[in-house]
Amino acid sequence: MKNPLQVTIIDSFKEVHKINFKRYEYPNLMELIIDNYCEEIGDCGGRGMCKTCFVKLVKNPNKEDKDSLKINFTQDPNTMDYLLACQIIVDDCINEMTFKILNDN
Numbered sequence: 001m002k003n004p005l006q007v008t009i010i011d012s013f014k015e016v017h018k019i020n021f022k023r024y025e026y027p028n029l030m031e032l033i034i035d036n037y038c039e040e041i042g043d044c045g046g047r048g049m050c051k052t053c054f055v056k057l058v059k060n061p062n063k064e065d066k067d068s069l070k071i072n073f074t075q076d077p078n079t080m081d082y083l084l085a086c087q088i089i090v091d092d093c094i095n096e097m098t099f100k101i102l103n104d105n
């Protein structure tokens with residue numbers, strides 16, 4: 001049997017959450033975080049306007065390709081340094097990645 005997909009989230013208090021998910025189980029990473037951890041992010045509901053859902057990719061199993069994070073986005077980001085969780089598609093590409101929530105609220 002295939003291992004479940006898993007993403008690791010480091011929250012604002014530096015607690016580590018390993019979350020199993022199914023491909024396309026959530027519309028985006030922000031919804032996965034809210035459903036599994038309930039951190040207060042995503043004020044605009046995922047429209048890319050509030051900027052409360054910033055995450056930083058801190059572990060990437062695909063890092064051999066420096067120019068591409070191998071993440072599928074609903075909208076391509078302006079920078080790869082800080083990403084909007086609401087624009088990250090929940091699929092196999094983020095399997096085994098670790099994201100840190102940058103929300104200071």
Ligand code: FES
Nearest residue numbers: 042046048051086
């Ligand atoms: S939820 Fe508002 S920018 Fe991502």
